[in-house]
Amino acid sequence: TAEVVKATLRELGFKFHLAETSEMAIERLRYTNYDCIVVHENFAGSLLRSNxxxxxxxxxxxxxxxxxxxxxxxxxxxTLDAMQAFAQSVHLTLNPADLPNLGPILKKGEAEFEQ
Structure with a gap:
């Protein structure tokens, strides 16, 4: 999963940082404004509600x-379920089965975000 995301972000021209832990991710988010943030619902072994x-x-x-x-x-x-995204306070939801199409999906989501 991470390899596909990294390759896609690189293709789209993003510079990216990987965080190994939640603490590291939050520390980076405190001091850096990111254009795009991709996070897994179970990042660092957490459950969605406790992420x-x-x-x-x-x-x-x-x-x-x-x-x-x-x-x-x-x-x-x-993938691209607006109601699920709204309920989770994010801009885009993505099922891992659709990771091979991450590039076009991110482009579509970001285009809607920028409107």
Whole structure:
């Protein structure tokens, strides 16, 4: 999963950082404004409700959050399901089965985000 995401982000011209732990991810998010954030629902072994990265992002002030496009990856989601994305306070949901199409999916999601 991570290899596909890295390759796709590289193809789309993004520079990226990988975080090994939730603490590392949150630390980077505190000091860096990212254009695109991709996080798995079970990142660092967490459950969706206790995912500290998602909880951190959801708690950010709108003035800060509006500049980052957030993609949530997980088997419990349908790809491009706007209601699921809204319910999770992200811009895009992605089922891992659709990772081979990540490039076009991210382009579509970001185009809608920028409108």
């Amino acid at each position: 500290s990265v998602l909880n951190y992002l959801a708690a950010l002030p709108m003035a800060q959050r509006r500049y980052s496009f957030v993609c949530l990856v997980g088997p419990s989601f349908k």
